[in-house]
Every structure is written in structure tokens, then in C-alpha cells.
Amino acid sequence: MQRYDPKTIEPKWQKVWADEGTWEVSNDDPGNRPNAYVLEMLPYPSGEPHIGHLKTYSVGDAVAHFRRRHGHRVLHPMGYDAFGLPAENHAIRTGQPPRESTEASIRQFQKELREWGISIDWTREFGTHEPEYYRWTQWIFLRLFERGLAYRKEAAVNWCPKDATVLANEQVIDGRCERCGTPVEVRQLEQWFFRITEYADRLLEDMHTIDWPPHVVTMQENWIGRSEGAEVIFRCEELGIDYPVFTTRPDTLFGATFFVLAPEHPDVFRLSDAPEVHEYVNHAVRESAEERGDEHKEKTGVPLGRTVTNPVTGEQIPMFVADYVLMEYGTGAIMGVPAHDQRDYEFAKRFGLEIRRVVEPAEGEPAPEGEAFVGHSENERLVNSGEFSGRSSPEAVRAITAWLEERGLGKPAVNYRLRDWLLSRQRYWGCPIPILYCDECGMVPVPDDQLPVELPEVKEYAPRGRSPLATAEDWVNTTCPRCGGHARRETDTMDTFVDSSWYFLRYCDPRNDQAPWDREVLRRWMPVDQYIGGVEHAILHLMYARFFVKALADMDLLDVQEPFARLFTQGMITRDGAKMSKSKGNTVSPSEYVERFGADTLRCYILFIGPPSEDADWQDEGVGGVYRFLSRLWTVAAETAERTTPEDAVDGAPSDVLRKAHWAIDKVTRDMRDRFAFNTAIAAVMELVNEIYRQRESAPSGHLRFAVATAGSLIFQFAPHLGAEVYELMTGRRVWEEPWPEADPALLAREEIQLVVQLNGKLIDRVPAPATASSDELEELARSSDKLAARLNGKEIVRAIVVPGKLVNFVVR
């Protein structure tokens, strides 16, 4: 007898799918069949695929197959997020050009994705580093630029003084440069931004139109961080300047006893030129975000020797500069209400400022000692607040805001935590920003017909205080398309997140060289019906892609407001409870396991290990169990192929295997359709195979053949090679061309049930009962239980609860 041999089965089917282009879909209107777009986040090609990739694509492939067998034409493409830092850092270390190492990695992905048997339409493949792709990334940048959604301004960035370069946030580890360990400084430099803040409200509101996991929705909501409140004007009479502040608590305005500016506030030196002010500001600005952001750090600051007017009390209150106020949020200035804000409280304590309570705790509630009172509900009432005293705190918010508005001293306002997206990188391996600086005309966008601005080859990748692109003199120096004079190219490149913010659009129409896409084609596929990826992208990538789609829709370039209708976020695979990493040496190499067990085993194992949405711990021994299961399925299929024929009828009295097969169809269908419960779906097929084993000598041959074929059909979406093989052995047909099986309701129902008998909710007995018995009949049957009689000993049954088809519960006294 032969044995299950994935090494012959898997390449055999892979060849069929490759030769026939089985998973390719055209952009033609299919007419009768509905389209579906199933997409997994594109991989970042660095080294070899790891176990996380295997999980993502195993989940996505199961969804794609399930949809296909429900009659959909499924777009299921693949590409590579090829630009980015790891390839560049690798180049700096080894001298190997980023293009080479990236393309080597892409080849590895291409090979392994095929070995895994993922059902991809390879005709749509691309890398974001190809000029045919990034030409349109640049084109989109220019459209955003035209609309003022891409702009330049000075911003604080991380700067490593030793490497003389700007660093991305993720390159700053504990306040130090990840490469040389030098403490990072903050510098003000001109940078490119996307005006994502303009879309804050729509990004927030439209979350309700998409079906995403609640925790991702919450994370995005928190990231956008919308706060409602008021803008209030504090006037510095001496200089005649109005300083607006944002507050969420205008009800505490009567308690504002001081005023603070952020160290970066442009007016600080105008207000005070004192040496200690300069010293403080210089120190604060140089401090790392890490140090400055430490909540437990003692409050520091310097008085400016000036006052502003509290608009409701008319009092003059002192001005300070302090680093606990952030320039990026609100107006870069705050009113200090020490009685009702913990930070202001700490500051006031330090500087001996008046702490004036203007909101009283609810009756009977103690007033807090040694900290601010932040209560803000209908139960807290205002005191020491002139005409507003006695009002509840929320009521006072409205009344005081209205009062201010009437006098031109304030107005309702909304603030967001969200900042504009800093997209420029002083790096080589990225998409060039298509902008020129002309000696005469200033900043000039590269005309569309000159795109792409191709990334030139350079020899030295290490940044030296400016982008490595600056060393490519021939490339940098060019002529201005407006005046024909001398111009220099922008040498910054784009953040990799820009490339991945629209790739799902390009998949729809990947070879279009006239436009980034044909709108008509996009209409057929977008939005993505099911998007799948790691939760680590819950904020950045998923927010940026939404922003791009909204901006492009506003330009009338496409017809959807949201890119991803449904999102599934998978959990991480850990090993020994720890995140896998090369430095820990606890990584699992998929190719090693594919070599030993075959791709089907690995794919099933990764889905069987637990709910795919949760983190799961890799256990080597578990892989063997799944291999055993697939072997058993193959063995029983080979055996059944010899002993029975496809012509054997599925008739006669229902056997246990036949019932189990229909039960499995029903279970797998529900697990796949209603939730991503692939682990229990696989367990159901395991149960079916176990049942087949028990019954394989006794079951009618037609039933046996049907049950084995069903097991092949159901496992196909997780183990496509074996599923196809088993199904062909049993039926001579191709499983992916078959519709999804349907369970026969008549075979799901049993004639006899085990009626559960409970006493006060506790199980005491099980008695056989007809499935169709009425409630009265069930109660009678339960009453006749011997165990019930033995337990009752004199107690009285006061009530019987009958759950038809399930149980009878007797309540006794």
C-alpha cells in the first residue's frame, strides 16, 4: 500500500493550476456571476516569507475558495510592498543594492506562495518599486498637491547627530539612534505632509459604514481623538495680542488662574527676552519626545512676566512657558485651571499659584485632597462662577460658551489628536517626490507627461545629512518645465505607506499605462469585500488607505468612499509564548516544514491551532497531529477508490457515515459563513474522517465514497492539494469546479434524541426519546427516570421546564 506523499501530490496540482491559469479572472463584465474581491495585505519583501505570511495567505485563500464555490468570480491578487528601510539598511551594511536584495526576496515569495498552493491571479502581480507602478504613485501625489492636500512646512523631526540624518520614528529606540546608539535630537526641518486632518471627521463618521472588528474601530477613533469644547480668547493687554486656547471644560473658566504657552510657541521670545526663558526653551526643544513625554516627570516652566485677562472674571493672570504644553495640539497655549486639571494642579503647586475650586462634587461626595477634581456630570454644580454658579457642569459648558460667543470672546470648537501625515523621508529606497525647485519659478510640480521621475542608481546609500539622492548630481540638476531655466529635483522620497495606500486599486487594472486605473473597471471590483491582515496595521496603513480613497473620490476619480468593506485581523503566531524574532532564534521557517510535511499540513495546522483572530503559540508536536489526520484521509481515500466505484449509489437507509458527512457539511458551512472559525471547521472534518475510519468496514460503499469525497471537498479550502486529490479519486471531477455542498436537512435530524433530565438545573440522567415528541410526552418520559425517583426522596416537584428536543428541568422543594 502506498502512503500519503505530499511531495508528489502538491506539485502535481500546482502544475495544473499554473498551466490552466485556474485562478485568473478577467475584467470583462461577467454578466451572470457576481464579483468578489478578497485581499490579504501585500507582503513586505525582506528575506524569506515567515510564518505570519503563511497564516495571512492561508486565511485569505480559504475565504477566496469559499466564495468561488458559492458562484463568485474572485479577484485574488498578489504584489510586493518593495520600497522601504530594511532593504536600504541592508544595502548600507553589505553594499548590495536595495533593488537586488528586494528582488531576490520577491523571487523567494513567488516560489513559496506557489509551493503553498495559494490561489492567486498571477497576471496582476507587481512590486511598488517598479516604475510602471510608482509612476502612478507620483501621479496621485501631484493630484493631492494640486488640491493642497500635499504641502510643505517646517516640522520637528528626529535627528541623529552622528549619522547626520533624519530618522523615522521607528528607528528611534529608547530615544537613541537604532544604528549608532547616539541620543536623538529634535530638529526643525522642512517636510512634506498630507493633510489627512482635513478628513478627520469623515474618517470617524464613515467607520459606521464598514464592517470592521470593534477593537480596530476603537483604535482608529482614539487615534483621531475628536474632542469637543470651546476656543476661548485670553488677551494680553500690554502687547495687545489675543491668545486663543482650546478647552474641553469651559465650565471651569472661572477657575483659570494662570496661562501657559508651549516652548515652541512663536510668541514666547516676544513676550519675554529673559535669559532664563531662552535657556528653558532651548532645553525643552532639544529634549527627546521620550523624556518630555514622561508623565511622571515633575512639572517645569518659567514665568514670562506678563499677564493675560481671564475673559469671564476680568482678572489679570500670569503667563508661563512650560514644556507640558504641546505646540501640536490646540493652539499651543492653555488656560491653567489647577482645581480641575491634574497637570495644572501639579504646576500650580510647584509655582505657588492659586487653586480655586469652581465645581463642587455631588452632594455627599468627598472633595479630593491633594489632587484636582475632574468630575463633570449633571451632579456636579458650579460655585464661585458669577451668574453661572449653581448650574450643573455640562449645562455650564453650553451657557458659558454661549456667553463668550455673544461677546466675541470665544466659540464652540472641535479639536483632533490626529496630526497631518509626514510623508517625506531623507532616504534612497523610496518613491521620488515629483517636485522641482526652479531658480526662477520656485516649487514646480513635474508635469504628468514626464512621469515617472525614476529613482536613479547611486553608489552610496548611507544618508549624510541629506537624502542619498542628493549625490546623484546628474539626476538632481534638471530644467524647469515652466521657464526652461535651471531647477533641482526634490531629493526626499516618500514614506512606504504611500505606496501601500492605493495598491488595491491598481490590482484591478494593473497593466493600464494610460491611467492609474479605469474607473469602469474599478467599479466592478471595489470595494474590497474582505480584507485580511495583521492587527499591527490597525491604525497607520488602514487609516492612510481610507484617507487616499476619500481624497480620490473627492477628485471624482473613483466611486467608493471606503476601500475595505470587511476587515479581518489575524492574531500573531508566537513560540514559547514570545513573539518570533531572529534575535531570539525562535522563528519557524515555513519552507522547512513544507519540506518535511507538505504545504497542506502546514496550512491546516496554522488554522487549526486556534481561532485565527487570536494569537496562538506554535507547538512542533501539533504539526504531526495534523499530518496524521491528512494521511488518514488520503489512506482511506486510496482504500475506498480500490474497493468501491463511483457508480455505487448513495441510497438505502441512512448510515452513520452518511449522517456524519451531512453534519460536517453543515458545521463547516456555518463556521465559514458566519465567522472565521476555521479551527472548528477543520475539527469537524477530523471528526468526519474519524467516523469514516470506524465505519469503513461496515458502511455501504456508496455512502463511504460520498463521505470521503465530502471530506476532500470540505478540506479543499484549507488543504487544496489533498482536497483536490481525494475528490478526484472519489468522483473523477475537479473539486474547485464543484459548487459548495449542501447538507440534507433530513439527514441532519435524528429520529431519537438523548433527553437530558435535570434537577434544579443539574444533570442527573439521560433518557432516549423520539425527536418528534411533544413537550408533554417529554415531561412524562423524564418523570419516569429511575434516577429522578431515587433523588426525589419525598421532595415535591413544583415546576417542570421543558425545552423541546433537548431537556426537561424539574424544580423541586
Added chain:
RNA sequence: GCGGCGGUGGAGGAACGGCAGACUCGAUGGAUUCAAAAUCCAUUGCCCGAGAGGGCGUGUGGGUUCGAAUCCCACCCGCCGCACCA
């Protein structure tokens, strides 16, 4: 601190108002084998009991319910995100 998720056998997990522990691993015993591997069969939550049987069990404490792992409240522990955001 704020927000989110989660605590079930020796391990991963299942059940998500109605039989707690499906399925898999591990362990133990048996068959097969000269032997091992592989394979197959059986047992496997804990405690008492020779057995029949009984008791206890889903982080802790309350509550709702005929009935709670499941719903509600409080707390403890773990993980993730954000964090001086006014």
C-alpha cells in the same frame, strides 16, 4: 491614567443561556514488530470509592435566571493600543 481584549484539564483549544472540556497534542495501557519507528485500538478534569456510585469543578466575590463558562456589577491577574492631547 484612558481605551480594548482575554483568564476553561498537563498544553493548544471547544461549547457562548440548556449534557463543560468537541478536535488536536501530551501521557498511560494494549495490538503489531526480533526490536524500534510508523500504524491501529482503548483510557485520560480533580477528589472519594474495590465497584456501583457520589462529590467538586470554567480567575475571585456578589447578582439575574428554573438553569450561568456564557448575561449584569465589583475586584484580581495577563496581553495589546494610546498616553502631559488641555
